[in-house]
Amino acid sequence: MTRKYTTLEDVALAAGMSRAQVSRALRGDPGVKPETREHVAQVAKTLGYQPNIAARALVSAQPDTVGIIIGEPTNPFHIQLAQAIDAELQRVGLDSVVSLRAQDDPATLREGDRLLRLRVAGVILISKPRNKEALAALAEQLPCVYLGKRVNHSNVSTIDIDDKSGVEQAIGHLIALGHRRIAHLAGTVEISARERTAAYRAAMRHAGLAANVVMGTHDVASGRRGVDTLAEQGEFPTAIFASNDAIALGAIDRLKGRGLRVPEDVSVIGFDDIPDATSEMLALTTVRQDVDQQAREAVAALQLLAFSTVRKVIRKVLPVSLVVRRSAGPPRN
Amino acid sequence: MTRKYTTLEDVALAAGMSRAQVSRALRGDPGVKPETREHVAQVAKTLGYQPNIAARALVSAQPDTVGIIIGEPTNPFHIQLAQAIDAELQRVGLDSVVSLRAQDDPATLREGDRLLRLRVAGVILISKPRNKEALAALAEQLPCVYLGKRVNHSNVSTIDIDDKSGVEQAIGHLIALGHRRIAHLAGTVEISARERTAAYRAAMRHAGLAANVVMGTHDVASGRRGVDTLAEQGEFPTAIFASNDAIALGAIDRLKGRGLRVPEDVSVIGFDDIPDATSEMLALTTVRQDVDQQAREAVAALQLLAFSTVRKVIRKVLPVSLVVRRSAGPPRN
DNA sequence: GTGAAAGCGCTAACAG
DNA sequence: CTGTTAGCGCTTTCAC
Helix, strand or coil: CCCCCCCHHHHHHHHCCCHHHHHHHHHCCCCCCHHHHHHHHHHHHHHCCCCCHHHHHHHCCCCCEEEEEECCCCCHHHHHHHHHHHHHHHHCCCEEEEECCCCCCCCHHHHHHHHHHCCCCEEEEECCCCCHHHHHHHHHHCCEEEECCCCCCCCEEEEEECHHHHHHHHHHHHHHHCCCCEEEECCCCCHHHHHHHHHHHHHHHHCCCCCCEECCCCCHHHHHHHHHHHHHCCCCCCEEEECCHHHHHHHHHHHHHCCCCCCCCCEEEEEECCHHHHCCCCCCEEEECCHHHHHHHHHHHHHHHHCCCCCCCCEEEECCEEECCCCCCCCCC | CCCCCCCHHHHHHHHCCCHHHHHHHHHCCCCCCHHHHHHHHHHHHHCCCCCCHHHHHHHCCCCCEEEEEECCCCCHHHHHHHHHHHHHHHHCCCEEEEECCCCCCCCHHHHHHHHHHCCCCEEEEECCCCCHHHHHHHHHHCCEEEECCCCCCCCEEEEEECHHHHHHHHHHHHHHHCCCCEEEECCCCCHHHHHHHHHHHHHHHHCCCCCCEECCCCCHHHHHHHHHHHHHCCCCCCEEEECCHHHHHHHHHHHHHCCCCCCCCCEEEEEECCHHHHCCCCCCEEEECCHHHHHHHHHHHHHHHHCCCCCCCCEEEECCEEECCCCCCCCCC
């Protein structure tokens, strides 16, 4: 149906002035008489004028669009982050193009080409492409901000969270409550998971307590299995620190299945603060990562990398904080 | 860092011919000598040429971009659909712009403006904006294909699935297995949810069985609560039909938590066939909606609406089919 | 087969 | 404050 769009020219004609002036008026350029501005706005509205982005982009050298590449689109947490970044981008007057294509599939590089063709100012990546080459190739072409563990590339800024501190807060909380036997249900695959496990060991050692790590993965099923494993070990721990909320959820489920109450019999702490954790039933004590803050930092980092004259790469680690709800309490005796 | 991009002119210069010819060669235009084409491709590659999409869009009248608006971005199923649509769009040579902004927030209409400015050929909406005005306003401006329950707007094509048939298949399967006490964990908000519940009631009535509906929402937590509610009712059902897979997952989770085995003690059937349903552990029997087919139909509908000369609105209802896995079996005695 | 010229819709100097 | 003049990078007639 090849629509016929209203152009600046049409508006100019109807308003009885030049295209240039109409353009200025519409964009809020300072040098325009207020009444002119108003009149133009009026005419533009009645004509249903919408500026043609392509034309605008073509003529103005500075690109104002940023690509967002989502690592695992089916992970709601990643989407949540993408939404926050999108909103933040909008807030600072930038536009965004989000890519749903998984980073690991062979199309990823093509996706980089697409962004290049779109002349985006830079790219924000949520979670890493598993193969480093893809990231490197992208970084070769465009300023990149990567949300995840620090990566050593001279063209990539990274925004990370302080896993170590989060773990220390969690373990510290449990110890303060009086727990001594604190087990850890670990993730194995992600770098952040390994970092959390290492931090757990360190914190326990530091407190003069024995570490007890059950390996697993960052999902609900793993939490269930973890509890079964702990049960087979003999003396059950009084507290469990899970490497993420999904594991914690699974663990709580299995604990209840075994007739153990949370937190009366066993305390549980998670990591991430996913929406489910808030639920009245669960009331999971957990380590929160601030999504909005991550978004803000990521956008700021990109601006620094793509728009400033200094072109500075930054590596930032954001603080996390323990959110105390009801899943952790003092041990029984 | 205002990059300096290679332009067609640069390539033309380096290849020793005109921009026009380079353009033709690169796009695979018929009237180009094969050796010329190859030479040009070679030069373009070494120069790292990437066509400027904005310029291309500006000059060629026909838009080749389609907007995808995702209803609930945090619903993995919607993302899955969006990915499928994106892939299908790509397959037919169209580009896509996906919007993560929730359709219900006040920014939705602005989002329509954004798409208008982008000069997209049309929009594919995954699940409806709750307020009809938003959809109507959008449809006023652009050809729309809406994935969800039929909507009576002369500018909107709809692609829907046959919820009723899906429910009948699920309930029929349970009855055939010998179940009599079949409870339903319902969603309440979505139109499709209400349709499924109505179909459940009809199917039960038709079989001369008593309906038992527990209201809830289309998420995991609701499934957990639903089981608790059923438990309070006294005699526990031998089978549960959940309005979607998320509910089914939550229900199974809680059933196991209560020491009930699936399907030995309680059978469970879901709806959607999300990736999780396939998992070895879960093996959820569920009603599959074919995501790829929906994507294909949606894209085809949009092409009909936006690119064909006839400009035809269509309303399609796609079949669904029961996928039998292990979460439903015969009742205990 | 290939080149020259025109122009898509817009913004950005530069004059007034 | 406002109009005029150039293009941005590309595709598309229309010639040769």
